[in-house]
Amino acid sequence: MNSRDGFNSKLGIIAAAAGSAIGLGNIWKFPYMAGQFGGGAFILIYILAIILMGYPLIYCEFALGRKAKSNAVDTYGIVTQNKKWNIIGYIGVGTVFLITTFYMMITGWVIYYLWHSITGNLYTVPESVQATEYFAQFFTQMNSSMWAPLIFALIAICLTGWVNAKGIGEGVEKYSKIMMPILFIIFIILIVYSMTLDGFKEAFNFLFKPDLSAITPTVIISAIGQAFFSLSIGMGALVTYGSYISEKEDLRQLATQVSIADTIIALFAGLLIFPAVFTYNLEPTAGPSLIFISLPEVFLKMPGGRIFSILFFVLIIVAAITSMISMLEIMVTFVDERTKLSRKSVTWLIVFVVSIGGMINIAGEGPLSFIKFSGKTIFECLDYFTNNITIPLVAVLTAVVATWIWKIPNLNKELTLGGRNATKSDHFFNLLLKWVIPPTIIILMVALLLGVQA
Numbered sequence: 001m002n003s004r005d006g007f008n009s010k011l012g013i014i015a016a017a018a019g020s021a022i023g024l025g026n027i028w029k030f031p032y033m034a035g036q037f038g039g040g041a042f043i044l045i046y047i048l049a050i051i052l053m054g055y056p057l058i059y060c061e062f063a064l065g066r067k068a069k070s071n072a073v074d075t076y077g078i079v080t081q082n083k084k085w086n087i088i089g090y091i092g093v094g095t096v097f098l099i100t101t102f103y104m105m106i107t108g109w110v111i112y113y114l115w116h117s118i119t120g121n122l123y124t125v126p127e128s129v130q131a132t133e134y135f136a137q138f139f140t141q142m143n144s145s146m147w148a149p150l151i152f153a154l155i156a157i158c159l160t161g162w163v164n165a166k167g168i169g170e171g172v173e174k175y176s177k178i179m180m181p182i183l184f185i186i187f188i189i190l191i192v193y194s195m196t197l198d199g200f201k202e203a204f205n206f207l208f209k210p211d212l213s214a215i216t217p218t219v220i221i222s223a224i225g226q227a228f229f230s231l232s233i234g235m236g237a238l239v240t241y242g243s244y245i246s247e248k249e250d251l252r253q254l255a256t257q258v259s260i261a262d263t264i265i266a267l268f269a270g271l272l273i274f275p276a277v278f279t280y281n282l283e284p285t286a287g288p289s290l291i292f293i294s295l296p297e298v299f300l301k302m303p304g305g306r307i308f309s310i311l312f313f314v315l316i317i318v319a320a321i322t323s324m325i326s327m328l329e330i331m332v333t334f335v336d337e338r339t340k341l342s343r344k345s346v347t348w349l350i351v352f353v354v355s356i357g358g359m360i361n362i363a364g365e366g367p368l369s370f371i372k373f374s375g376k377t378i379f380e381c382l383d384y385f386t387n388n389i390t391i392p393l394v395a396v397l398t399a400v401v402a403t404w405i406w407k408i409p410n411l412n413k414e415l416t417l418g419g420r421n422a423t424k425s426d427h428f429f430n431l432l433l434k435w436v437i438p439p440t441i442i443i444l445m446v447a448l449l450l451g452v453q454a
């Protein structure tokens with residue numbers, strides 16, 4: 001074990017925590033899920049899930065991490081004084097490992113698209129082919145091959161490893177502080193443009209006027225799962241970052257800031273993508289390929305589209321890399337504290353192992369795409385399994401451990417170290433953590449496993 005490094009400034013923690021939360025989940029996944037699940041109805045449940053479950057779970061993970069000052073696995077054993085509970089941490093770290101293996105693949109796709117936007121290849125549509133078909137083919141051609149996606153995915157994971165190898169203060173914090181402002185600036189430029197499009201009003205209504213009849217169990221489960229994925233809850237991410245946060249900080253305030261920043265970016269990503277989709281009469285329900293097939297068509301038709309295309313893909317890459325930094329950090333902190341290896345060696349070792357997982361995902365989309373489990377490719381299975389099973393499970397167990405075993409007075413003590421007193425609202429959210437969140441999630445998980453549809 002090596003001595004513990006930490007964040008140097010408050011801005012650094014916020015940048016790193018926001019960088020962890022804001023990622024492909026916000027810009028790639030949230031818009032297509034909202035599109036698939038009825039727009040406003042999905043978003044309403046999503047926002048409720050963030051406020052009533054996301055916020056308390058974030059401060060709860062932060063508090064456990066800061067109390068134990070350890071990695072995502074040992075934290076559970078230290079706080080409960082019972083090593084058995086480390087199992088929660090193992091599931092969390094395992095989840096993050098699985099997610100990283102497909103996250104690197106998708107980030108690789110985005111880098112591929114950036115590259116082909118820069119060279120102009122993406123936008124040389126032969127006259128004999130319809131644009132929609134051309135972009136669908138472009139995506140399938142990339143996705144079904146092995147080498148190009150692999151090389152771009154390796155670029156993504158190695159860039160990430162390079163930052164992590166430098167440590168928390170000199171790596172994670174420093175680069176988050178540079179990358180997050182860039183992300184916000186590009187975002188604002190794109191949104192301002194999007195507001196001038198004819199389809200803006202239609203998009204606004206689609207996203208913010210909920211049709212309550214569209215709320216079904218599937219929509220509820222998907223919205224909660226997406227809220228957790230987007231906030232990086234239930235994977236040891238916030239426990240790990242919590243362990244590096246100084247005792248002067250108010251964890252409730254940090255949790256509020258992270259959830260607000262993450263939600264705003266997701267909603268704005270919707271406002272960035274859907275006006276264009278409606279202006280050019282594309283389908284909002286396209287699914288995961290929304291940004292890879294539908295959006296390029298928009299960029300093709302739009303004046304100055306290639307510049308916007310480049311900016312948009314850079315935006316996603318920045319968001320994805322800052323998230324991957326945090327994913328790697330969970331694994332690096334854990335292995336670093338459990339072994340005598342140096343941080344550098346641990347980082348590159350993990351990059352290597354994750355890359356093998358990434359390769360399996362990429363092959364599962366391409367040469368091995370005949371391997372399917374109930375119609376899902378390897379990547380789709382991992383996404384489904386983590387989102388619907390392991391993430392909610394870790395979230396429930398974390399809430400249970402904190403409120404039933406560690407107990408609410410201890411949680412409150414950690415939360416109020418900064419000097420403020422526990423308020424009525426703390427009390428309310430702690431009660432949610434203890435009595436409401438675990439049974440609600442368990443009921444939903446069981447419903448999902450029993451195949452409740454529609």
Ligand code: TRP
Nearest residue numbers: 021023024025229230232237326
């Ligand atoms: N929250 C990230 C996003 O929205 C994704 C993510 C999932 C993540 N699990 C994580 C980030 C663990 C950091 C750590 O894209």
